[in-house]
Amino acid sequence: MTIEQVLDQLANDPRWRRNITHWEVIPAQAGRYAAIPDWIDPRLRRALQSRGIERLYSHQAEAVEAVRRGENPVVVTPTASGKTLCYNLPVLDTILEDPKARAIYLFPTKALSWDQLSELQELAGAIDAGIRTYTYDGDTPVDARTSIRNLGHVVITNPDMLHTAILPHHPRWARLFSNLRYVVIDEMHQYRGVFGSHVANVLRRLRRVAAFYGASPQFICSSATIANPAELARALTGVTPRVISENGAPSGERHLLLYNPPLVNRELGIRRSALLEARQLANLFLYHNIQTIVFAPSRVATEVLLTYLQEDAVSAGRSPKSVRGYRGGYLPAERREIERGLREGKVRGVVSTNALELGIDIGHLDAAVLTGYPGTIASTWQQAGRAGRHAGTSVAVLVASSNPLDQYVVNHPDYLLGSSPEHGRVNPENLYILMSHLTAAAFELPFTDDEEFGVASTQQALAYLEEQGLLRHAAGRWYWSAPAYPAADVSLRSASSENFVVVDTTGSSPRVIGEVDRVSAPMLLHEDAIYIHQGQQYHVDRLDYEAKKAYVHKVDVDYYTDADLSVDIQVLDILKSDASHPLPRAFGEVKVSSLVTLFKKIKLYTHENVGSGPVHLPEEQMHTQSYWLQFPASVCAGLGQEELTAGLGGIAYLLANLAPLYVMCDRRDLQAVPQVRSPFTAVPTVFLYDRYPGGIGLSERLYDLHDELLHGALAVVEACPCSDGCPSCVGPPQEVGHAAKASVLQMLRRVVGAHI
Amino acid sequence: MSDFSAKLREWLAKPPGRPAFSGMPMPETFRSPLAASAGGRVVNTPYGPCVEFSHATSVLGLDGTDRVAAFDHDELSQAWQLVFGQDLPSPAGLQDVVFLDTETTGLGGAGAVVFLVGLGRLDAQGHFLIRQFFLEDYQYEPALLDVLAGELAGARALCTYNGRAFDAPIIDNRFVLNRRQSPLAALVHFDLLYPARRLYRRQTQDCSLTTLENQVLGISRAGDVPGNIVPILYQDYLASRNPGPMAAVLAHNRQDVYSLFLLTRQLLHEVTAPLAASHKSHHLDLGTLLEQRQRLREAATVYELGLLEKPSGSEDFALTKERLSLLYKRLGQLDKAAALWEEEVRRKSSRYLPYIELAKYLEHVRRDLSLALEVVAAARGHRMHDQWPAWVQADLEHRFQRLARRTNSHTAQ
Numbered sequence A: 001m002t003i004e005q006v007l008d009q010l011a012n013d014p015r016w017r018r019n020i021t022h023w024e025v026i027p028a029q030a031g032r033y034a035a036i037p038d039w040i041d042p043r044l045r046r047a048l049q050s051r052g053i054e055r056l057y058s059h060q061a062e063a064v065e066a067v068r069r070g071e072n073p074v075v076v077t078p079t080a081s082g083k084t085l086c087y088n089l090p091v092l093d094t095i096l097e098d099p100k101a102r103a104i105y106l107f108p109t110k111a112l113s114w115d116q117l118s119e120l121q122e123l124a125g126a127i128d129a130g131i132r133t134y135t136y137d138g139d140t141p142v143d144a145r146t147s148i149r150n151l152g153h154v155v156i157t158n159p160d161m162l163h164t165a166i167l168p169h170h171p172r173w174a175r176l177f178s179n180l181r182y183v184v185i186d187e188m189h190q191y192r193g194v195f196g197s198h199v200a201n202v203l204r205r206l207r208r209v210a211a212f213y214g215a216s217p218q219f220i221c222s223s224a225t226i227a228n229p230a231e232l233a234r235a236l237t238g239v240t241p242r243v244i245s246e247n248g249a250p251s252g253e254r255h256l257l258l259y260n261p262p263l264v265n266r267e268l269g270i271r272r273s274a275l276l277e278a279r280q281l282a283n284l285f286l287y288h289n290i291q292t293i294v295f296a297p298s299r300v301a302t303e304v305l306l307t308y309l310q311e312d313a314v315s316a317g318r319s320p321k322s323v324r325g326y327r328g329g330y331l332p333a334e335r336r337e338i339e340r341g342l343r344e345g346k347v348r349g350v351v352s353t354n355a356l357e358l359g360i361d362i363g364h365l366d367a368a369v370l371t372g373y374p375g376t377i378a379s380t381w382q383q384a385g386r387a388g389r390h391a392g393t394s395v396a397v398l399v400a401s402s403n404p405l406d407q408y409v410v411n412h413p414d415y416l417l418g419s420s421p422e423h424g425r426v427n428p429e430n431l432y433i434l435m436s437h438l439t440a441a442a443f444e445l446p447f448t449d450d451e452e453f454g455v456a457s458t459q460q461a462l463a464y465l466e467e468q469g470l471l472r473h474a475a476g477r478w479y480w481s482a483p484a485y486p487a488a489d490v491s492l493r494s495a496s497s498e499n500f501v502v503v504d505t506t507g508s509s510p511r512v513i514g515e516v517d518r519v520s521a522p523m524l525l526h527e528d529a530i531y532i533h534q535g536q537q538y539h540v541d542r543l544d545y546e547a548k549k550a551y552v553h554k555v556d557v558d559y560y561t562d563a564d565l566s567v568d569i570q571v572l573d574i575l576k577s578d579a580s581h582p583l584p585r586a587f588g589e590v591k592v593s594s595l596v597t598l599f600k601k602i603k604l605y606t607h608e609n610v611g612s613g614p615v616h617l618p619e620e621q622m623h624t625q626s627y628w629l630q631f632p633a634s635v636c637a638g639l640g641q642e643e644l645t646a647g648l649g650g651i652a653y654l655l656a657n658l659a660p661l662y663v664m665c666d667r668r669d670l671q672a673v674p675q676v677r678s679p680f681t682a683v684p685t686v687f688l689y690d691r692y693p694g695g696i697g698l699s700e701r702l703y704d705l706h707d708e709l710l711h712g713a714l715a716v717v718e719a720c721p722c723s724d725g726c727p728s729c730v731g732p733p734q735e736v737g738h739a740a741k742a743s744v745l746q747m748l749r750r751v752v753g754a755h756i
Numbered sequence B: 001m002s003d004f005s006a007k008l009r010e011w012l013a014k015p016p017g018r019p020a021f022s023g024m025p026m027p028e029t030f031r032s033p034l035a036a037s038a039g040g041r042v043v044n045t046p047y048g049p050c051v052e053f054s055h056a057t058s059v060l061g062l063d064g065t066d067r068v069a070a071f072d073h074d075e076l077s078q079a080w081q082l083v084f085g086q087d088l089p090s091p092a093g094l095q096d097v098v099f100l101d102t103e104t105t106g107l108g109g110a111g112a113v114v115f116l117v118g119l120g121r122l123d124a125q126g127h128f129l130i131r132q133f134f135l136e137d138y139q140y141e142p143a144l145l146d147v148l149a150g151e152l153a154g155a156r157a158l159c160t161y162n163g164r165a166f167d168a169p170i171i172d173n174r175f176v177l178n179r180r181q182s183p184l185a186a187l188v189h190f191d192l193l194y195p196a197r198r199l200y201r202r203q204t205q206d207c208s209l210t211t212l213e214n215q216v217l218g219i220s221r222a223g224d225v226p227g228n229i230v231p232i233l234y235q236d237y238l239a240s241r242n243p244g245p246m247a248a249v250l251a252h253n254r255q256d257v258y259s260l261f262l263l264t265r266q267l268l269h270e271v272t273a274p275l276a277a278s279h280k281s282h283h284l285d286l287g288t289l290l291e292q293r294q295r296l297r298e299a300a301t302v303y304e305l306g307l308l309e310k311p312s313g314s315e316d317f318a319l320t321k322e323r324l325s326l327l328y329k330r331l332g333q334l335d336k337a338a339a340l341w342e343e344e345v346r347r348k349s350s351r352y353l354p355y356i357e358l359a360k361y362l363e364h365v366r367r368d369l370s371l372a373l374e375v376v377a378a379a380r381g382h383r384m385h386d387q388w389p390a391w392v393q394a395d396l397e398h399r400f401q402r403l404a405r406r407t408n409s410h411t412a413q
């Protein structure tokens, strides 16, 4: 069957049709073109022509002209719209004009860097004017580094390398920095939240170092669709951007289906699992030989889905190798092989976490299945965009999970399809982040007495570092004065710089099979956990917490494990509060202590709880920012102890799941904790806090959005068809209590009703 | 981390302008407690003041190695080439080589500062002169670099210990950061770590300069400062201006420069007088070095001497014999080589090379097929046979089949 026939089946067969809550057809679009500007070097023009490029898309022409005028363009167009030419063209043209000129390309991942390198090298090769392009990352051989530093016209790297290897050693890169004309930032929308706040500071350091060498580079950014590309670009780069968002590239007909798994128990609000529905949809496409990508919401889900689809491939007489997994934690060689298999068509299906959401060239896939709402509109479009780079018809299906955010999205197509994408937010002034980079910057070049780094209080912050024994103030400058290398202590990606490694001891010699970030490690690698890698289950025999190593061996069991996290909160300081609202709220600093105490064994396929065990790991502490809601007696009146507990649990569940709609962040970036009698407020309280030391501004923003949040929460609960709570509104009754839905409705109606 | 936030907020809330805490106030006029207490002097440059210390040692008449100082130009350049595998820039003598060692505030990167440079040079009278330049405080770095540039401008070559990886990049960084051309670019840089490691690694637990000076040169430092606390002592000096511990760092650096020179001299001595009793390198390594530098006859003599010194039956002994046999073969002395292989085969050596080489020799040179077959058969039946590499086993099998065939056809005739 062709893809059109499969679409017909989805539209006509009631088994599928009744679950589709919305079917959007995005018509094919003709391209809009512009001539290659006549100032482009004839050698570059010929190279483009030799590759079949006789004219540009309108947005490409706009971008290269903007660069020519000295502006800093931000190109906001969809996947596969020829964004790379927007920067490759002006960069190569400048190098042809001035062979001393240099450019740095930043990509969020190593995999992307490699992909871009081959594209750039092909074009540079076609020009044949000795333009040298290199990637510089952890895999670069030591003996190649000197020539890359001195000779590379274009150095392709990632923010982490810039942060730990290039900027702290900038004198060795003097030739590059002295002639630095362009900094290219692809996938700019990836730099938000904690990561983005770090990257903004890394770029601040880059501008400072470049200025030392007399250079003031232009920034060329590209981004998926977000609400505030100009604001984010300015926050990241410190320069005034020019947004280019009119896409001139043609595209084939695209179908976007919103799919809600059927209710299997209306009373309990239980729907069929999104994972199982995604499995069926993927099998429908794969059975008809339609190359398909399946996105899964987590590593564990990726592995579980992969196991299913490989089994299904075997039952259908296909090779299990025709379906592969792909996620962070796989080793580079393994990834390369999978990418190649996809491009060459040997791999027919791939199950991925959002690692493949980025623009890695895996050729054109025909169908995408999104298991669960990816958390943001921008990610949704990027994941859906993996299907249909071409002129032909393509389809993307978003399968909702039962959590409130997903349910909201599939039942409100306007939210996704209307023109309200999220804001990409960074908070470069987060104290922890700013101080980390101020320290790194002081190592790179002495600060002067009148210098500012992001904040007006830079001089006081430097004095603080002096008191800590890191700097010495002499003759109007702050000199680095410690035997330390500060960039090594700061990871851009998570609270800690070190990952846990997973060691397989099944064979005769132990072998590292993967990595897990520190935050997830206690949940995934506690002793007796089942860790899944490439569809294979491993039992965790021992977790060496100090050495950050987990020792595992292969097993074949019919369950997976899920760890329970218990969290305690202590308020340190109130920064904002409002007691006049019927539901008083506050914002401030808190200390969060978290501890994994036990895990559950959950049976594969039926997902029932078949056992549990204790976890013995040290408690983790964090200072962060929180927004909290204090429930007065008037709101709780008439509720018994059990009902109140259930109500608070329900509200915490609801808010944690709904909040990402209002602030562009991962569900993991925020955590909600209910306290029936908070030791601090002395009344029933729900805390929502930033899961990053020091906070990244999410809870502060939620404090401001108090009313919207409460309205949204009430709307979700009122619209839910379940009788006394379900995973789509206040949480499953087994977890939050049977009284949850009634209590939440009562509490929220009192608040929202009273206020309007 | 618990009070980080609160503490920092307190700092950030302070009124702008120069904050209260600023370490030691800078004196109006330049003053160096270290210079005052350790006999240094202040040199004024167009870039400001710099503190200098000088020290001379007579290096003649210590031991056999002092003959190196008397080398004529040809002898020196040959010896130098043997040690480093690279020529001294002509027409440089030992007097044109600067021996350099630095003390820094960190291990590398733009924030690591050189606060002490020791430069050593031999003079025509056989004195080794060490001059040290000290950074009294960070703002005087331009002056230190200016003096260093001037000193190095008169040299042809630079000798360091691990300077390629450590000292040179940091010095280069400092010049770039001060917007000056690094003087190192004009010098040929010889890093003694590599040849020293080649020759001494078997006898010493590590190849740090301190270990080698102790185990090769027999020098033991009394009350030396451990290298890893040197940066901390400098921070203490900046804060307290107490010259005591810094004077110990000065002595440490001076000894490093001096040992670097003595070790260079020792190596120059050993490669040119490989049979002298005073050599400390391992005969296997010295022989290999000489072989690589095409000094084949000297290499053979070194191995021969090694065989006399080492207990037979040791791993070293067998290895030396093997090297020597291959070297004899290379020199065309096949009978001498064969005698060594035969000895090894007789004592049932567990190394495969003597069997293969002896079989080849018997078959192709002596044309004694049946004896060759016997040797191959012994190898195939050796208890270690199954652990030898696959290609060796295949070679033996192939050889055995061919020899068996040929001896059979011989007997048949």
Ligand SMILES: [Zn+2]
Pocket: A269, A720, A721, A722, A723, A725, A726, A727, A728, A729, A730
């Ligand atoms: Zn519900």
